Amino acid sequence: MAVKEPLAAIVGPTATGKSVLALHVAARLKAEIISVDSAQVYRGMDIGTAKVPPEERVGPGGVPIAHHLIDIADPDEPFSVADFQKMARTTITSILQRGHLPMLVGGTGLYYQAVVDPYIFTPMPGDKKIRHNLEAMAQKYGNEYLYAELQKVDPVAAERIHLHDRRRLIRALEVYLMTGKPISAALEWRRKQESPYRLAAVALTMPRHKLYRRIEARVDAMIAQGLVEEVRGLLKRYDYRLPALQALGYKEIGAYLRGEMGLAEAIELLKRNTRRLAKRQLTWFRRDKRLYWLEVEPNNIEEMAEKIVGYIAEHLDINVQ
Known part of the structure; x- marks a missing residue:
């Protein structure tokens, strides 16, 4: 029987701090990050998808951390979960060939499961x-x-x-x-099948009221960073009805820019929809019994990173220096 390739993951609902923690963990484990976010694949959608800017993709001490499957398609390009699966699995193999550990990071449950589980995309003919x-x-x-x-x-x-x-x-x-x-x-059926990888996956969570406060603060920060201007620029180039521009943040601010609601209403709607997304993400990931759940302590990133490093290293038999 062939030895399975090792694969790490940090998943969970939006605003739990996955990206920051992943940088710390990747630096310790010599890992490269594969984004598991259905909106971060699109170019020009930066603020609303909370992409880590290229200059900030570094771990403690300035160690550069490679990120993959970000900015790989334009918003008007068709891009499916099957496309993502193929690219992610190819990327995993190439990372391993470089002697590094591939680590999935993100909150899109379907994209995550399409990689770690035996999803076979054979399209059923429609009627x-x-x-x-x-x-x-x-x-x-x-x-x-x-x-x-x-x-x-x-x-x-x-x-x-x-x-x-x-x-x-x-x-x-x-x-x-x-x-x-x-x-x-x-x-x-897919969930009952064995993963093609030797998987060590951590899921982040936090008390609901704390998560909702973080979501609201994140939305306010996105507005301050220029989300309205980002969406305005995209709408000058692309049809607002494109699936990519129906993503969270772009849909609500797009409605404001088309005069369908005021800015304050759009912001409140975005906060509400983000809370609902987080709830759906928790529901999705709770079904996966392989996940090791860890409650986030935002003021203790280093200690949390150590817990994640320890869990992944133990399950994948990795020596951590």
């Missing part, structure tokens, strides 16, 4: 008639109708798919109507 009917119903009654129908036939998938994600709602219903089986059944 144009079914899809057309579902799209017509969505136009007539709204996403709420699709969501209610999905809750009836596949409540597990409904829990994972956001009300506003019409494309995925339609796809989940299409699969059910074509096969008579919920799309979530395939996800459950």
Whole structure:
């Protein structure tokens, strides 16, 4: 039996401090970071996705830490989870060939699982008639109708798919109507399969009220850093209806710039939607029993980093100097 390649990960909900902790951990473990964020793949979307600026991608003592799968597509380029999986697995192999440890860092649960679990993206042929009917119903009654129908036939998938994600709602219903089986059944099968990697994964969490305060402070900081100007620049170049520009932060500020709401309302909506995202992320990652959960102590980064280093080193049999 072939020896599995080692893979580390730091995942969890937004605003828990994954990026900062990862820099400390990567420096100790001689790791390279692979971003697991569905929005950070896009160029020009920097402030709203909380990318670590290139000049700050260093660990303690100024040790440079390589980051991968950031800024690899323009917002108007099609980019799927299957694309991400292929690129991430190729990157993992190349990092190992350099004698370094690959470390996934981020909060997009589907992207994370597509890498660490045996996801096989063999597209099931669609049914144009079914899809057309579902799209017509969505136009007539709204996403709420699709969501209610999905809750009836596949409540597990409904829990994972956001009300506003019409494309995925339609796809989940299409699969059910074509096969008579919920799309979530395939996800459950994947979860029961063995990972292709020797995995050591840490998930960060914190008390809900503290996390929500951090989320609100982060949104305020993004506005101060120029999020409105960043979105304005993107909307001059791209159609606001592009999937990339429906990402958190870009959708809300875009609505403000189109005159659909005031700035204060857009900011409050962004805070609310970010809190909801964090809740969904926690729900997603809680299902993965392989994760080692660690409560974040923001004022004790070094000690937390040591705990993560110790856990990863022990599980991957790595000597830490």
